[in-house]
Amino acid sequence: MTSNTNTLERDRGILIVLSGPSGVGKGTVCSALRKISPELVYSVSTTTRKPREGEVEGVNYFFKSKDQFEQLIASDEMLEYAEYVGNYYGTPRRFVEETLASGKDVILEIEVQGALKVKEKFPEATFIFLIPPSLAELENRIVTRGTETNDIIRSRMSVAVDEIRLMRHYDYGIVNDEVHKACSKIQAILMAEHCKCDRILPRLEQWIGE
């Protein structure tokens, strides 16, 4: 969008929050999207865990101490965060804001509860829910993934159904039956969102005057 010289199309970026139940294929869709939409910026998380070999500050993560992270929480700089195996992980507001201000779209791949926390802090984002082709297919994917017992599978399916019902808090729902189709739909949603009159109207009078 930055290279566009028409006032009406010179738009801020959009934050796309891509979520869905565990096993639906969020990661696969994101990787495929990365290849076909290289202009999309992926949200970089902040963490208190130590960098692993080869990990680069600002590319893989923003690495912070526990004190620093807790200060970011206190000053409302985290769009969401969670603790996992003794470390904090979260989405820093500033990276998202600065990237959007530069006219680039940002995509954040996140589980369902995290997405709902982002919605509280950043309601102007576009929330997309990935839906499995069917519950039977989701169960297949969970079974194929690992060595879970029947009890664990049953419990994970019950969580998935609860999460799917949370789709009512999202803007769009996409059935992930084929990765390339899901990617096309995400691209279409981004294109459509940039055409929304709400986004164009603030620049209309300036454009008429030009």
Added chain:
Amino acid sequence: MTSNTNTLERDRGILIVLSGPSGVGKGTVCSALRKISPELVYSVSTTTRKPREGEVEGVNYFFKSKDQFEQLIASDEMLEYAEYVGNYYGTPRRFVEETLASGKDVILEIEVQGALKVKEKFPEATFIFLIPPSLAELENRIVTRGTETNDIIRSRMSVAVDEIRLMRHYDYGIVNDEVHKACSKIQAILMAEHCKCDRILPRLEQWIGE
């Protein structure tokens, strides 16, 4: 959409109302769209003017007598209508409703005032406004079209600016700088609209039960 077997994607059609100021290129965009999206159904108007040679009932127009047309108006069967050179022209609600119910999307190309009348009767349609690349470019197109005097051109440009300000009543705005780009955006808007959670949620519990 009709051929889709997934409950969540088996959706009603969407009415796209494509409008914009005179000279913006609504007809050109519609013709191009017709070629690349043959599954889109074009809204057929009703008229009281006599059929011309080769015109087919239900394809070019629905031909009605003046009495019949006025009865359609009285029974709220016209989404909008206008009188032009002694004849009525309008958009019949039934054709649109039946096509949408069959799962097909309908496109209605119409001038700005007519679109706003459709919005009163059919607010659930998706309203797209075509914007000229610039006002200078719109003036160029109007000048090139005919032999209008300067006064007429000035008056038409003033009407166009007023109409462009009516874009606030629309859902989407598309700059028509290149026809193929405008068509891609309309296709993206249709795809995105079909993914809206509002459209999917009414079928969610049935899908979970399947």
